[in-house]
Amino acid sequence: MEQGNQTMVTFFIIKGISDIPELKAPLFLLVLLIYLFTIGGNITILLLVCLHHRLPTPMYFFLVNLSMIDMCSTTVSLHKILLIGLTGNHNISYLSCIAQIYFFGRFVSDELLLLTAMGYDRYVAICSPLRYTVIMNHRTCTLLASVCWALGFVEIIPYAGLVTYFSCYRSNIVNHFFCDLVPVIKLSCSNTSALTLFIIEGAVLMALVPFLLTVLSYIFIITTILRIRSSIGRRKAFYTCSSHLTVVILLHTTLVFQYLRPISADSLEYMDSVDYTKLFSLFNTALLPILNPLIYSFKNKDVKSAFKRQLRYLEYFHAHTICKQKSDSTFN
Template sequence: MNGSSQPTVTYFIIRGISDLTDLQAPIFLLVLAIYLISLTGNMTILLLVCLDHHLHTPMYFFLGNLSILDMSSTTITLHKILVNFVTGDHGVSFFACMTQMYVFSSFSCDGLYLLTAMSYDRYVAICNPLRYPVLMNHRVCALLATVCWTLGLTQILPILIFLSTLSHFKSNIINHFFCDIVPLIRLSCSDTSYIELFIFINGLFLSTCPFVFTFFSYVCIINSILKISSNTGRRKAFYTCSSHLTVVILLYVTLGSQYLVPTSADKLDSNKLFSLFNTAAVPMLNPLIYSLKNKDVKSALSRRLK
């Protein structure tokens, strides 16, 4: 059937996580709890970084940026599940759908770049400690953060421009709990091979470059740590990197499970589970990992609670 014979879509219907009526209330309560924990945890981290002068260092500057990112990404995605349950309205306009897709995809890129900048910070701190104040001064940190946010916000623009030109779809029902790139492409009646190739190349560049940089940073970090003669010194050096390394591994594993595995139409349901974990659980776990594994954060929280 030609794409021109399909009706023009002006709005979409978000199917949600599950079509089973009996599961809607438990899912709503679970998502609400995850969202509140994520919001509270990341807001706590951000406030501590802003208010406690002991945390006014490059590492926590980037951690504050990551907290802003996590709060924003969970809000842009999970709010639709909560609103759908409360109002019963699963509809979203074409413009709102494109906006949600762009913001979420951009924030996903921002997260990878911010974690890469944090790995560079740990590399300089461990491998070049004497030059650390020069290499990671306030100007450099601000420049790195600006580059990370700019790259994330601009890298998805070509995909957004292409998808926004699509008007004919097989259906206006999106088998997802928010507007994501893959479900939208699966609905299109047009030839999307070019955009899929661009997405593959763009995703390969997006994931490979930060991963390679982070990987070699930690190879150098581990090599430097092993050269430390004192056992106490080695433990202390590794402890300063353990929180960030845990978050990096968690993010790459979830993104790899979600996007690197080929997704067909019949796999969209299972892909929603990976997406839910990536968009909900990871932002919730990040502040817990940093607060539980980081003495500076725990000390700052203790001082603020006194």
């Protein structure tokens, strides 16, 4: 339905990652592998934290929430491109598109807020180590996580609501691999100035405020670390924050290139090159959720230790099962 007339739409057509036929199969396999690794890696983190009593500390409580958000976000953003690869059907209903916009936005918001809460956790751990267990008790952690989930739920409602307010579209072909907010509103022939203001305000509310709070936490953290006289102590203190800091930098950098590129005269002309932003979207929606468990596992001794213990337990259980089967067969 690519036409110049203004018309209502009942469905959208997801263009996908690439129009080159030869790349469709390799890209589908790549996205499928990314999705399976993302789900597998984050489920591994969930199981390790739940099965090992030494891990359920505030840091790992937040890491479990982060893994859940990553799995949900990846499923929301990649499920359609996987279905396209399996069925060849690029159509998505209007309501499904709006739902995808909402849920992807809310999970990104959840992750930004949760990383801010994790920054506060690191601040307490470094700056007030003697009071850490008192301040970051189970009630505080549950409250912080609940606030993150609740704010993420509320913050995106105005954007999804304004998209449903649009009465017509110039085209129903979304030049993206999922229904993201900006590519969809660029198709509208309605007045999008109100939504443009909401995008700017939302960028401040959802990204800049959490980022500034995280930066504030790290200003106190770095100040405290520099006061430590021992070089070993300084390295150890910084090491406990390095995983979280790496994830924060990667996520915010990707979002800046994806959504906050310079705005030109046309209110939404800054997203004209949506093909260019697909790279950042793919990194944000597919690769970051893989990197999160890898970063936290490779840079954390507790997670690596728990993973090795679990492997030894599985080897022991497997060997015990084989011995029992042999014993039973001999007895029979």
